Amino acid sequence: MDASTRPSDDGWYEIRLSGHLDQRWSAWLDGAGVTPGADGTTVVRARVADQAALHGLLAQVRDLGLPLLSLVRVEPDPPHPTRGD
Numbered sequence: 001m002d003a004s005t006r007p008s009d010d011g012w013y014e015i016r017l018s019g020h021l022d023q024r025w026s027a028w029l030d031g032a033g034v035t036p037g038a039d040g041t042t043v044v045r046a047r048v049a050d051q052a053a054l055h056g057l058l059a060q061v062r063d064l065g066l067p068l069l070s071l072v073r074v075e076p077d078p079p080h081p082t083r084g085d
Helices: 052-064
Strands: 011-018 033-037 041-048 068-074
Touching: 011 052, 041 052, 052 068
Parallel strands: none
Antiparallel strands: 011 041, 011 068, 033 041
């Protein structure tokens, strides 16, 4: 498969971890969204430019020492309407 037929890795990803991180970790994870869940997990949501960036994000997640539960590619959140729209 050449580059013209290979799917792009550019996009949004959600990484679910076992354990809680608070939102302060967002800066360390290059601005990724960090959302702790009531079920004892944390969802890290980030846009990555390419496969190298995805591997870099996964390396950062590995360094946190929390078990990785899942990694899925997701659609971006729709824009939030502003007042007056």
